[in-house]
Amino acid sequence: MRSELFRRYQKNPVIDISDLPYSANAVFNAGATFFKGDILLLMRVEEKTGISHFLCARSKDGMKNWIIEKKPTLLPEPLIYPEEEFGIEDPRITYLEEIGKWAVVYTAYSRFGPLVSLALTQDFEHFEKKGPILPPENKDAALFPMRFDGKWALIHRPSPRDRRAKANMWISFGLDLKYWGDHQVLMEPREGSWWDSDRIGLSTPPLKTERGWLLLYHGVKRTVSGAIYRLGIVLLDLNNPRNVIFRSDEWVFGPEKSYELIGDVDKVVFPCGWVMVGDEIKLYYGSADKCIGLATANLKEILEWIESNQRGKKG
Ligand code: BMA
Secondary structure (H helix, E strand, O other): OOOOOOEEOOOOOOEOHHHOOOOOOEEEEEEEEEEOOEEEEEEEEEOOOOOEEEEEEEEOOOOOOOEEOOOOOEOOOOOOOHHHOOEEEEEEEEEEOOOOEEEEEEEEEEOOEEEEEEEEEOOOOOEEEEEEEEOOOEEEEEEOOOOEOOEEEEEEEEOOOOOOOOEOEEEEEEOOOOOOEEEEEEEOOOOOOOOOOOEEEEOOOOEEEOOEEEEEEEEEEEEOOEEEEEEEEEEEOOOOOOOEEEEOOOOOEOOOOHHHHOOOOOOEEEEEEEEEEOOEEEEEEEEOOOEEEEEEEEHHHHHHHHHHHHHHHHO
16 A cells, blocks of 8 residues: 555644634644745634634744744734624635735625635735635635736635536736636536535645646545545646646545634545655644644655656656
């Protein structure tokens, strides 16, 4: 049997509510990036009201000695941004070299439904909120770090209210970071008993590799005892990310440990961020909507695994 591609950190959960400087219900679904020599997590904290905000944590090795901000880093501001009435959730971070800023794409939630909002920052202290960039219902969005033929690219997941219509992943393009067009379906859920048959959505922002843009997506299967959230691997064409060149048949990571199986929402692994340290990927994932898990993977192993799976299919 092959060893797992993603291996859990032995001391998981890497961060949970007992690490926070104030009382909260849950800390999960964190965006991740490098910042001033540290690994920085922008964590979703769900308050005991049910409303979420973001809180920064930093660590040299991304495993221990986390320095966690004393106060919330980014709060919903419903008076200025009514779409944030019920909170802000699930940040995905991309560093945009062209403008020298980090883009945080997140879900803003209100009575009008979840939508995709954008904020820019240079220091993770001050944020320029740009407001909604896509209308409801839409979530699971992240930017690519560069332009393609002069245009920025964004992956996102609109979900039709009519549950008979599938929630697909889309890709859109734009000349600035605010207005999006050239919308096109990128990936659809599979059918029947497949692990990703109910809905799919982007998990981690696209990571540039020699073979293509690597990303993880979550696939949901609905069962009589509820939904199961698992992860699959995708590779997109380096020059034209509309082309999916690989999608794993099998999930590569799913809820197995008690902290992934039991929480506020059972059987959920939900990453929003990863970083590359040399050849090692550090993946940060929300566990059962309650705490944060860490898993590591070797990029070469992943690319070799993709290669052998592609070959297997062709042969
Ligand atoms: C998704 C998002 C995530 C959450 C997941 C599992 O739709 O709302 O924030 O972690 O469901 O509950």
